[in-house]
Amino acid sequence: MKNISKEDYLSVIFKNQNSNGEIKSNIIAGKLSVSNAAVTDMLKKLSKDGYIIYERYKGIKLTVDGENYARNMVRRHRIWEVFLNQIVGMPWEKVHEEANKLEHSSSDDLINRLETMLDYPEYDPHGDPIPTKEGKIPKLKKHRPLSELKEGESGKVIRVNDFDEKFLGYISELGIKLQEKISVKQKRAFDKSMEVVVKGKLWNISNKLAQNVFIEVK
Amino acid sequence: MKNISKEDYLSVIFKNQNSNGEIKSNIIAGKLSVSNAAVTDMLKKLSKDGYIIYERYKGIKLTVDGENYARNMVRRHRIWEVFLNQIVGMPWEKVHEEANKLEHSSSDDLINRLETMLDYPEYDPHGDPIPTKEGKIPKLKKHRPLSELKEGESGKVIRVNDFDEKFLGYISELGIKLQEKISVKQKRAFDKSMEVVVKGKLWNISNKLAQNVFIEVK
DNA sequence: TTTTATTTTTAAGCATGCTTAAATTATTTA
DNA sequence: TAAATAATTTAAGCATGCTTAAAAATAAAA
Incomplete structure (x- = not known):
């Protein structure tokens, strides 16, 4: 019951590292809702513990140990x-x-x-x-955000972002769930909202919502 | 993820209070494997939070709030x-x-x-x-420790103490579990050990073991 | 390239929950 | 009842993980 914070930091680094395995301390602070100073503090500890490679003002990268630890947390x-x-x-x-x-x-x-x-x-x-x-x-099947589908396209939901309980509650009300089919009827350029059909029902959804629902690419 | 220690203290107080609802700080320290000083520290906090009634050098007692909190933890x-x-x-x-x-x-x-x-x-x-x-x-049915049964007596296991993993692993090997019948064949006065029969097998068990197994009183 | 803006780090401080050592109070025992 | 013993509390200190404010380094824009 000791390493709760360390484990959270490692998870966030693991899940948000870019394609080179790097991440900015900025992002970590945001995801964990702590100050940048707190992140710097913890980076020093994680580095000392051998979980990350860290040089001040430079990049942050998981070591093999850190990667293993973080992957296990996920x-x-x-x-x-x-x-x-x-x-x-x-x-x-x-x-x-x-x-x-x-x-x-x-x-x-x-x-x-x-x-x-x-x-x-x-x-x-x-x-x-x-x-x-x-x-x-x-491996995840190839997918793209619902927001990028064009008018007339349709596909199955393969993944949704889980960052926000209210978002998930809301899309549940629309009938959106994994494997559910969604068709794009209309897109409005001015606010990027779209009209979609789920289970025969027509809904107007915001661009923000559509960015967090991922559709399998056939 | 904040009140782990407080919750542990409250549970221990709840589970070890005497018939007047009192407990010694001594006992708490022992059960939680912390120093007496740590207990004093925490008692002040629990008192300030309204979970216990506490006067230095005097008794420790749960308030109604403390009792509710602790009971819920249990x-x-x-x-x-x-x-x-x-x-x-x-x-x-x-x-x-x-x-x-x-x-x-x-x-x-x-x-x-x-x-x-x-x-x-x-x-x-x-x-x-x-x-x-x-x-x-x-309510628990009436019971007494196996150690207090006399030669020739027998009964069903209704409860065991769960303080130690090794103890439970050991009595499992003897076939002891809830509702299992145990008969006392022989008691040795000099070390208070006893011979018991479980599932047709004869075992010699220590007094310490027998004190932690409870038999339903018919 | 120099200025400006952004990101990151340092410094000082706080709360929590623990430690050991010394002091105090309560309880036993002679 | 007084002395010895046991229980409890205080004092000082430490590690963890956070905060805000100020300083330093890097990145972006003019």
């Missing part, structure tokens, strides 16, 4: 999400926050038991891939 | 234990430690969902009663 989080959703019956908009707490407080043994019970799921309730015990991460 | 702990044991299939000697972590990291909503799923269990895997949402605590 694994723990997503397995809890599947468990809460499928076994406990908790709605998908609630599982993220609950898993955020549980991920720090469970043994690897428990996580592995849950995984076995769930028959080794590859994706969490939001469509994010679950790293295996060995560190493999299932 | 509820959370024991519901997790049942869940881990029955749904996840974790052996009883492991659930206590795991629940010790999870109890601080779950919403009341999750606890209530688990409880519903389990169909409102009254006892945890060690035979301890689970307080209801409303704060009612199921």
